[in-house]
Amino acid sequence: MDVHNRIEVMHGVNLDQLGRRDPVHYGGLTFTELELRIGRFAHELGLIPRYFQTNHEGEFVEHLHNLDGLADGIVVNPGAWTHYSYAIRDALELTGLPAVEVHLSDVDSREPFRRQSVIRDLCVTTVSGRGADGYRQALERLRDELSASSSAAYKARTGAPAA
Ligand code: DQA
Numbered sequence: 001m002d003v004h005n006r007i008e009v010m011h012g013v014n015l016d017q018l019g020r021r022d023p024v025h026y027g028g029l030t031f032t033e034l035e036l037r038i039g040r041f042a043h044e045l046g047l048i049p050r051y052f053q054t055n056h057e058g059e060f061v062e063h064l065h066n067l068d069g070l071a072d073g074i075v076v077n078p079g080a081w082t083h084y085s086y087a088i089r090d091a092l093e094l095t096g097l098p099a100v101e102v103h104l105s106d107v108d109s110r111e112p113f114r115r116q117s118v119i120r121d122l123c124v125t126t127v128s129g130r131g132a133d134g135y136r137q138a139l140e141r142l143r144d145e146l147s148a149s150s151s152a153a154y155k156a157r158t159g160a161p162a163a
Contacts, residue, residue, distance in 0.1 A: 004072035004146040005046060007139065008097075009038055011053040012060055012078035012088075018104075025105035027131045034132055038075075041136040045143050057085060064091035073142040074099040075135060082107075082117050089118045098145045100138040103128035 011031070014021070019030030029037065035051055042049040050071065052063050060078070067074070074097050081088050082103070092099060099122065106129025107114040120126050124145050127134040 004150045005048050005143075006070065006072045007042060007047045007049050007142060008067055008071035008074045009035070009042075009049050009051045009135075010060070010063065010074060010076045010078070011051075012076075012081045013055045013057070014079050015077060016053050016055065025110070027104060029132055034135075037132045038135045038139075041139050045136075045139050047139055047143060057081060057087060061087050061091040064088070064095055067095050067097065071095075071097060073097055073146055075102055075138045075142065076100070076119070076123075077102045077104070078119065082119060083113055084116075084118060086118055089122065092119055093122055098142060098149070099123045100142050101126040101128075102134050102138045104131050104134065105129060 016031050018026055018034055019028070031053070038051075039049055052060075054060050054063070060081070074092070074095065076092065076099050078085065078088055082101070099119075101117065101119055101123040103126070107117070108128065117126065125138075125141050127137045127141075130137060
């Protein structure tokens with residue numbers, strides 16, 4: 001059976017400033033520490049992560065445009081763009097890849113503007129308010145999603161159940 005385990009871990013605006021941002025909402029890890037933690041989770045789950053962060057919306061959009069053939073799924077925390085960037089929403093939709101939305105903080109219990117996510121309905125699920133551990137949950141969900149879809153594709157191709 002084909003293996004679908006390449007995960008693009010995408011962080012948007014201001015997430016590179018973790019460590020300087022309010023620890024009440026975002027915890028105490030620096031961004032580098034967070035990526036190391038995500039890498040550990042991914043390897044424990046048999047996934048191959050690749051990382052991207054930018055503070056430039058157009059770069060984020062173009063990175064999504066260029067994922068074709070390079071990733072099987074996406075873990076995405078667009079930061080504040082979550083709440084209003086239809087450009088990122090459209091580019092995420094274009095990838096056609098399963099995505100899980102993650103937020104370190106509990107966006108639904110903060111300011112009203114954070115309750116709106118313009119990508120939520122495109123995503124398999126949203127994990128929010130669980131800090132760094134939320135990324136483990138997101139990766140687990142993506143792994144399950146990818147193995148279910150590759151089993152279904154294998155079955156469709158061969159008529160046989162996946163091993
Ligand atoms: C965030 C939540 C957003 O509202 C905020 O703008 C961020 C980070 C989170 O991870 O909790 O920059 O996405």
